[in-house]
Amino acid sequence: MDGAAADGFDPASGPHQPVFVIEGVSKLYRTGEVEVRALNGVDAVLYEGELTVLLGPSGSGKSTLLNILGGLDKPSEGTVRFRGRELSAFSERQLTLYRRDHVGFVFQFYNLIPSLTALENVALVTEIARRPMKPEEALERVGLAPRMDHFPAQLSGGEQQRVAIARAIAKRPEVLLCDEPTGALDSQTGIRVLEALSAINAELATATAIITHNAAIQAIAHRVFTFADGRISEMRENESRVSPSEISW
Numbered sequence: 001m002d003g004a005a006a007d008g009f010d011p012a013s014g015p016h017q018p019v020f021v022i023e024g025v026s027k028l029y030r031t032g033e034v035e036v037r038a039l040n041g042v043d044a045v046l047y048e049g050e051l052t053v054l055l056g057p058s059g060s061g062k063s064t065l066l067n068i069l070g071g072l073d074k075p076s077e078g079t080v081r082f083r084g085r086e087l088s089a090f091s092e093r094q095l096t097l098y099r100r101d102h103v104g105f106v107f108q109f110y111n112l113i114p115s116l117t118a119l120e121n122v123a124l125v126t127e128i129a130r131r132p133m134k135p136e137e138a139l140e141r142v143g144l145a146p147r148m149d150h151f152p153a154q155l156s157g158g159e160q161q162r163v164a165i166a167r168a169i170a171k172r173p174e175v176l177l178c179d180e181p182t183g184a185l186d187s188q189t190g191i192r193v194l195e196a197l198s199a200i201n202a203e204l205a206t207a208t209a210i211i212t213h214n215a216a217i218q219a220i221a222h223r224v225f226t227f228a229d230g231r232i233s234e235m236r237e238n239e240s241r242v243s244p245s246e247i248s249w
């Protein structure tokens with residue numbers, strides 16, 4: 001924990017403190033006559049320092065919940081609290097500040113700026129963050145320090161995704177939200193990306209949520225939520241976790 005404390009994580013808050021408390025959350029989308037209930041009464045808790053996997057078929061509501069946790073969307077019913085503050089009642093301005101100061105996002109497609117090097121892509125974020133790490137350190141943490149002067153087109157898909165992870169963690173977010181981070185990658189490359197996410201979760205104690213369709217990935221999590229039809233049909237704590245290098249698909 002020493003290293004983590006040096007990185008600004010307060011060990012006094014300890015593991016097993018809730019980061020998000022989700023109560024009775026439903027989300028309805030209405031487009032013309034068509035109404036879709038993307039979430040239907042979700043209750044869940046995500047904990048400090050934990051890696052949570054959100055598993056389930058397409059359309060089961062995983063991204064909708066992740067977007068609500070990330071302050072990109074609001075529930076139609078129910079409440080979400082972030083460290084005791086009611087996120088679901090935040091104004092747009094408060095949500096913008098919340099996203100900027102507390103949340104790192106990683107998406108399936110890396111969204112790097114092609115005309116900037118890996119280092120410059122990460123530096124874009126550290127320039128506006130309140131207590132960032134050096135961009136070099138962020139790239140070091142994902143094993144890409146030797147490639148920092150390369151442009152996205154000179155990097156493989158998995159390397160580009162690791163730059164995107166470096167960019168997301170460089171502002172030291174308390175939560176890292178990842179929507180299908182390995183969805184576009186082959187298994188070997190995807191495992192490298194999961195190793196980077198898992199190492200960051202362990203070293204910085206960043207509460208991490210990873211959405212996937214891929215059931216093999218659940219073995220690396222502390223906690224697994226399985227989604228079905230807008231609900232969490234099963235919540236499970238893994239008694240023993242395996243390292244990403246031990247899984248395959």
Ligand SMILES: Nc1ncnc2c1ncn2[C@@H]1O[C@H](COP(=O)(O)OP(=O)(O)OP(=O)(O)O)[C@@H](O)[C@H]1O
Pocket residue numbers: 029030031036037038056057058059060061062063064065213227
């Ligand atoms: N902005 C929107 N407007 C209308 N319907 C939406 C919107 N966003 C999501 N939905 C619908 O809500 C349901 C849940 O979608 P969501 O993206 O949360 O599922 P998911 O489990 O993340 O799926 P996937 O794994 O395919 O990304 C789906 O039926 C989807 O079509």
